[in-house]
Amino acid sequence: MIAKVVHGWRAGGLLAYLFGPGVADEHVRPRVVASWDGRDSGWQPEQRGPGEHDLELGPLIRAMQAPAVAAGLPLREPRDAGRGYVWHCSVRLSGADRVLPDEQWAKIAREVLHDAGIAERDDPGGPRWVAVRHADDHIHIAAVLVRQDSSKRFWPRNDYPKLRASAQRIEARLGLTVTPSADGAASKRPTRGELAKSERESRRPARDVLRGAARRAALRASSVEEFEQALQREGLLVEIRRAPSGDAIGYKVAVSPDLIASGEPVFYSGSQLAPDLSLPRLQQRWEEAGPVEQRRIRPSSAADQVRRVADAVEAGKAAPQDAADGLGDMLTALSATTDPSDRFRFAAAADRVRGTRPRQSAGGEGVDLRSVARRLLLARRLAIGADNGGVELTFALARLALAIAERSHARPWARAAFMAAAQMVHGVSPDAPVARHPANENEREQQVRTRG
Template sequence: MISKITKGSSFKGLLNYLFSKPGAELIGKNVVGETALEIANELEQSSHLSSKVQKPVGHFSLSVPSTDQLNKVDWLSIASDYMNEMGYDCNQYAVVRHTDRDHDHIHIAACRVRLDTGKCTDHDWDYRKSEAVVKKLEQDYNLTPSPSSQDKERRSPTTGERRLLARTGEDSVRVKLQDTIDDLTAEHPTMPELIDLLKDQGINVQVKETVSGSMGISYKLDGVAFSGTNLGRAYTFNGLQKHRDVEYDPERDNDAIAAASSRPPVRTSQNSSTTGSTDSDDDNNETIGAIAPSNTKKVELPGQLPSVPELELEAGNGDEAANSDDDKAATVSNDEALYDDDEKLNYQNISAVSDDFEKESIQNRVNERIEQVREKQAAEQARVSAETAESRRADEQRNNNIYSLNRDNPIFKELIPDEVKALFEESIAQENMGATAPHELQLNDAIAPQNGSNLNSQTDQTISTDPTDQTEPNLNDDDESVDLSINPVEENWLPLRSRLIEEYCLPAEILDVLHEDGWLYANDEGMAVFSVCTFQDIETGLCIFNLETGLSEWLDLNLDPEVEQEVNGEPAFFWIPPQDTKVVNNVILTSDPIETISSVALDPSYGENNTMYIGTESLDRLPIEFLNNPEKLDVVVSFKGDEEGKKLANEVINVLPNSKKEELDEAGWNGELQERLQQAEAEQMQLVPQYQSQQQSQMEL
């Protein structure tokens, strides 16, 4: 059995969420009310017994694996025993059973204020207490034992990390970080003390505020950075407090945390051999964001690639160094300047290999890299040519569209020479017959994939819930759309990008950033595949958009058990956060990712405001608890005006009564975006007579 405890301030938000799930059943309560609103009002009244409790809402969830079959009576007995053991023997609560997932589970909505004393129920170490209670319940009810908190809270080693341990006997950086943090938190330090202790171990630590207003933490050792989430739930900022008993008081600790974070880590024997990159530019922080700008250096091919003559010259230098003990000693200097990225070859390191490597082996490796560089340059040139062809085709189609819109305008007919009209008509006729396919792109696509293995492409990558362990994505067994392809095909990206720009008028700069960050790619059928993630940036699903039909298919991925435990039912959706701020004051809800990007494109203050944009297909995928905060958040419901959009809008407004509704037609935000751009192009064409008149006047002069 797995338990989860959260605290909040809105009884209505929690109860509305619990009752909104398909198949939700109220199986027990010690209140009079029957509906979500009635129960929420009663619990709210109980909370008024104390004015000091700022978060009177207690939300407990208990879940068992699919192998454990429990009936309603069993669950009621378990809920009663659990609440009594947790100290809620004189509190009001309601028990709701959910059957929307494979594992059976219940939610308990409780008031944390006791009826007998009017004080808050003791919550010291309640996470540890809950674990002990669960262990007892597992024995009493003969349930499948759950892993210990240490196992659950820690990401398991990946296949690659296990191979590293078997091959070298050395743990991966992630395991080293986990072990070090576990050791240093044994004495329950404060958060600033823990950061100082980690810095003394040569580990750089950065703490920053996330988009949802919570704190995020990241760690860096030996030049490799991990967010707290990637290490495991116990290593996030909140997880350190919940699962490792690290003490944190914002008023007491925030200044000390800032000071500790700014201090450089102590150089140890472990990290002294790292590359010349500094720890101060740690960009792998646990921040929430789909397209947040990154300071990480990116490879710009072919500009940063060394030329072949340069490599051959360095290869010669490497041969000489291989025979020189003095040069070998020089290569191990910590102050040696190294290349900034893996695309450049560091021959000093090659020449510093152990003596049992022969000179011939070194030369073979150098020659191999020279050939790789040649292939990369050829592939990149092919890709650049393909981009140019696509851009040229986009410009041509845009001009054709302008001509088509104004071809019947009498003034336009007089202004455009007959030979120009003939060219336009011929181009449009060819386009209608499909003759304007990007032939250059097709030719280049035959070349570029051959070298794709040497590029930073996603051609052979698969969707993974763990950035250090690439695993094949699996759809749920009961999904009717399992035949849809979800594998990324990089050579299909440019054609997809052009179609999204030309047919849907989406901004190229947003598409490019989403693609670079892995939130958007093309599958083998040329469809757009968008990543669906939780607020913790964990991918749990995909949204596949068919450009031919204009329809979206939302899919859930089969997650590893440890990842599913970490997600723990948290909703996932497509979202774009504010660019320049970590604070969210406004949220715009849309029907799908195309609508989300369109609403961003129509927002003149995007990049300067504090608005988050969310795309979803159902109420279940929305973070209701986060959205139901009318004092801090303005929520705009702006789904398409079709039947499904209207139905979803009504469901959301019922759960979020303080939200505002934006009336749209069936075409939605994207229809409005296309209409505005067409109007702008028409207005530009109306300026053609004035421009030509000015040109004629200048010619006469």
Template sequence: MISKPIRGSKTHGALKYLFGPGKANEHTDPHIVASWGGFAPDPGRDPGDPDATLVQLRDVLDLHVVRYGKPVTQHVYHRPVRADPTDRILSDEEWGTIARRIVAASGIAPEDDPNGCRWIAVRHADDHIHILATVVRADLTQARLRGDQYRVETELTKIEREYKLKDLSDTRTREYRDAIPKRAKGKELHKAQRLGREGTDRDRLRTAVRQALAGAADEEEFTARLTAKGVLLAVRRAPSGDVTGYKFALPTGDENGPIWFSGSKLASDLTQPKIQARFALGVDQPASPTPHPRTWPADGRHRASTTIERAYPAFDDDQDAARAEALIRGGLEVLDTLAATSPTLSRKELHQAARAMEYTRTAHTRAAGADLRAMRSAARELLHAGPATGRGEDGTAAATILTSLVLLAVVIAKWHAAQGHRHQADAARTAADHLRAAYTRHAAKPIAHLTLEGRLLPKPDHDRQADAVRQTLPADQATRLLAEDNWAALAATLAQAEATGHNPTTLLTNAAGRRELATADSPAAVLTWRIRRDANLPTPAPAATPDELRTRAARARTTSRTTGTPATTVITPPAPVAPDQVRRTR
């Protein structure tokens, strides 16, 4: 089924159309199949004076609008609902039930709400109905309709399944197509192929504009960052001098000059009004840097990861499309900034994740300001912290923020899937895959160090950390976590935190309470990075040379054989790699 709302200001005019012959006499037997109380006057069933009944129907529909006492902008809510031509013909009773479900989902007349708006559903053809309502409720407040389209689309998907109608969820992705980046034309693709470039000028330009915009506080900063990236900017002005649009271009050596793209030709959210709306939200100033400049990138990534994790619960609410859209847009800004400030080790994967995340956006939703500001501020935090090296503390901070972003992509995918947005859900899963690849590159070495240390923990220390996990997590989660390969790394982290005065149970409770452990590939790894960040633990590093570790492992095995005490499982470090082999692997 397809449905989209139309707003208007003339109740009588809308009724005349619904009960009239149509533009080409296509309306047959117009009549009401459902209404707000079940007793609305029906001009289509009045054998006497249908015109008088039409006026009467207008008056009862407008009753609360008149009582409201002041003008209501576009008080008419008109929503056609059309079945697919291949669907069976539904009865009046079935259409009536569908209409009641749609007005409940939209917010016009929520279920069991005696103060809902007045509405009718008119059928004048086999394959569709028209829902007409006025938006003032019986308690003289206006209906809360923000995000109504997403709720209605979700309900339509359920209706299609229950009534065994054709699934039109893909057709309902018009808004998705409006939101996604504008695709390059054939000539652009051929040019990029001829010049051996990975992307077209349009794609490269869109990426550059997004990275310049990510976390920018105002137009001046945005313009300066465009210039630093070599992007040309032209401002279109009205005769009054007001700015009415932006155009962007990359410098070329062509004698015909650069090829300009308006913001709308790059993406729907890169128009001048949309960019200015972001600046109007403002951003929070980054935290004061530590006295040690070398730790700034790591500090910024740790703080940004905390902001990302606070966003997860917003996706639990299937109805709040505005918050979800704000956090998706903000997450894209964080990704763009992270890609621009990350080392070569993971930059390509992060860039690909950001491009996939562009396809998770939705259109025509007014994003929640506070949520978008928080995520834009996290992007600014990364920008202020500066480029990271990917080594040492930077590497562990990168692993931490990447686990946070992977889980953000996962919850975005789950949210879109629940809304019936198949394409956006697939794009979010693609972004998560790229983020996992980037995470692996940063996490492999520190996780290996921690695993060695964890497997060589004395048995009492090992058992104490395992008991803390069993006390903190549900039994099934604790069992899964203790069976993981990464459990040893978490045990080492908990032991280190305990040695610095932290309570492992408290740290586990706080880290596990940030949601989405169940969907993590490795809950132990997620908890490891969260706890290291929360406890401000140093970068994982070998506690001993490989020979020393082998000696400690042998002693542990000998102790086990002579005393009968089970030794903690140990891992034998790999043999040293020759320098020429290191160079080849690089």
């Protein structure tokens, strides 16, 4: 979720644009989804002609401008103008995200305004604002930065970083695509052009396909050579970049269907997929983990290992971020070995975990779980629903995600990301209430009996 802000002086001009056809007739069925006084769609302009953009905007414009008029502020940009008092924020989702209903967008608008310090909840004297939707993937919020009760103009403090933090919390809670945080930890999203191209060709965006394949290959490998071979087994085109000394210093990958006009494949470097997939970061991980142990592990044994780490995190004996690194690897392993119908949810949960500011290096618990994950990859197929410990493993992973969430007090958006990951491990919508997952087999059996 990306939130962008611009300032201006003409509330009327902004509303005319938002309810108009747009530059290329891209505005479809423009409508008010939320407003300052709770009337929401009650502020929808009346139709005055046959076209969907033939709307009577006068009442809404006059209502929005009233506090500025009372304060004696100009309704057009003055000659010596500085930053205008009209605050315009667009909030846009990734093209890969699901379409949200108007009611959800209304909640997002109020949350964003509160978090940014523009219009706080339970403040009837605050500024007037409306949220307008005219597309599936975004809304626009128009606010007049003048208080209704005192006619005083005001400026929000640090609204840009507050908006970024708010967007990250909403992404995690609703299970939306994680956008890069200030520290550059999250995966790089496909560009608008990449999304349009994949839609035309009826396939997933190449960047998303490559990132998932690179994560699986990195988990299977212990060296650049093994990594290259694993990428090739994934069906990717691979090129290793080497220094004059012969040492590997980078790599780039491509999928054969993704071509430019000349017929050449489109390559992406590791860092263009995600920060933790750059070759230096991968080499550091391989050095920490050591050679891959060529011995399978039973899901029930893997569950025991995960529960041990969860115990340590809950007792404050293990660093949450160390455990998070291992949790991401475990989810990646399940996304490669479980039934195809289950793989997407594990891959999506892994993406939530990966976007929470990974450490430069992992500690003991992260390395231990990484080793378990690599051994799980030796299985051709892991049937989570079978009586083989797979169900216990998913409960243990969800419990670990919640334990990490409870220890992430300093970063609320990270806490929400781990809570969403816990829900997704069990195939539950991230919007659903988060349940505490059982700590052991007896408790799990009791929970199952209660549900049944």
